[in-house]
Amino acid sequence: MKILMVCLGNICRSPLAEGILQHKTKNTNVFVDSAGTASYHIGKLPDIRSIEIANKYGIDLSNQRARQFSEKDYDNFDKIYAMDTHNYASIISISRNENDRNKVELILNKINPKSCDSVPDPYYGEGDGFQKVYDMLDKACDTIVSKL
Ligand code: 4NP
Numbered sequence: 001m002k003i004l005m006v007c008l009g010n011i012c013r014s015p016l017a018e019g020i021l022q023h024k025t026k027n028t029n030v031f032v033d034s035a036g037t038a039s040y041h042i043g044k045l046p047d048i049r050s051i052e053i054a055n056k057y058g059i060d061l062s063n064q065r066a067r068q069f070s071e072k073d074y075d076n077f078d079k080i081y082a083m084d085t086h087n088y089a090s091i092i093s094i095s096r097n098e099n100d101r102n103k104v105e106l107i108l109n110k111i112n113p114k115s116c117d118s119v120p121d122p123y124y125g126e127g128d129g130f131q132k133v134y135d136m137l138d139k140a141c142d143t144i145v146s147k148l
Pocket residue numbers: 007008009010011012013014036040121122123
C-alpha cells in the first residue's frame with residue numbers, strides 16, 4: 001500500500017502527516033510519502049515548527065525534502081490524502097480519469113466522513129497552530145491505520 005500526503009507547500013502539514021503515518025505503520029508494508037501542489041519550496045526541509053512538534057512525539061522529519069505533486073503520483077500511489085479543499089481541487093485538476101479521482105480524499109473526512117473539513121494552514125499563524133494540526137493529523141492517521 002502506497003499513501004501520499006499532499007498540502008500546498010509540502011513544508012508544514014503534509015510532512016507532519018507523512019511522519020505520523022510512517023511512525024504508526026513502522027514494520028509494515030505501507031509506504032508513505034508527501035508532496036505539495038505548489039513549487040515555492042521544492043528541495044527545502046520541513047518548516048522548523050513542524051520538525052519541532054514532530055520531535056516532541058519522537059518523530060524525525062529531518063530526512064524529508066519538499067517536492068511538487070505531479071500527474072505521475074497517480075501512477076505511483078494507491079491513495080492520496082489532501083490536507084485541504086484547495087489542495088484537493090488542485091490534485092483533481094490534473095487527474096486523467098475516474099481511477100485517478102477515486103484515489104483522492106480529504107484527510108479530515110477520515111475523522112468526520114463527508115464533513116469536507118480542511119486542516120488549517122499554520123504557515124502564517126502564531127501560537128499553537130502546529131499543535132492543533134498535529135492533533136488533527138494524529139487522529140486522522142489513527143483512523144487510516146485502523147482501516148488498512
Ligand atoms: P503547507 O503550508 O501547505 O502546510 O506546507 C504552507 C507553506 C508555505 C506556504 C503556504 C502554506 N507559502 O505560501 O509559502
